Amino acid sequence: MIVVDTNVIACLFLPGDFTERAERLLSTDSDWIVPHLWRSEFRNIHALHIRTNLLSFEQAFQIQREAEEQLADREYDVDSFEVLNLASQSGHSAYDCEFVALAKRLRVKLVTADAKLLKSFPADAVDLRALA
Numbered sequence: 001m002i003v004v005d006t007n008v009i010a011c012l013f014l015p016g017d018f019t020e021r022a023e024r025l026l027s028t029d030s031d032w033i034v035p036h037l038w039r040s041e042f043r044n045i046h047a048l049h050i051r052t053n054l055l056s057f058e059q060a061f062q063i064q065r066e067a068e069e070q071l072a073d074r075e076y077d078v079d080s081f082e083v084l085n086l087a088s089q090s091g092h093s094a095y096d097c098e099f100v101a102l103a104k105r106l107r108v109k110l111v112t113a114d115a116k117l118l119k120s121f122p123a124d125a126v127d128l129r130a131l132a
Contacts, residue, residue: 001031003110005102006041008128009034009071011113013063014045016130018113025111025131030060033074033106035098042067078102090120100124 004025009032011022030049048059055063078101086097086104096117103110105126112118113128 001033001106001108002029002126003099003106003108004032004034005099005110005112005114005117006034006038006045007113008066008111009038009042011128012038013067014049020021021131025128031074033076033102033108034071035078035102037078037095037098038094039064039065039068040121041095047063062086076102077104080103092117092120 002025008022008025010016011018012026042064046055046064049106050057050060058118078098081095082101082105083094086092086100088093090097092100094113099110100117100121101111109129110117111123111131112125114125118125118127
């Protein structure tokens with residue numbers, strides 16, 4: 001079981017430089033978990049892709065649906081105290097700290113490609129680029 005941030009999910013569903021790594025990660029550990037926030041963050045990625053004509057509305061919606069189906073029953077609530085405490089101590093957004101809080105609570109690793117998160121939370125975060 002691992003927590004993955006929205007960028008890792010995006011790497012899996014949207015072809016790019018790290019898609020193969022995300023696919024290998026999924027084949028190695030398919031028990032991905034996320035805070036509920038991931039849906040809004042992923043929608044925001046799609047909105048950007050629609051605005052910049054990288055995806056049509058229909059393509060974005062289909063990808064969102066596929067991702068939601070894959071992560072169904074793998075979404076968790078996070079504690080506001082924990083999230084705000086991590087955010088206030090680290091200077092990261094509450095959004096980022098939702099993923100860290102979930103990983104800490106369940107005593108699992110957070111997989112991310114976010115260099116700032118990796119630096120701030122070396123005991124909890126693992127670099128997607130260093131895996132597989």
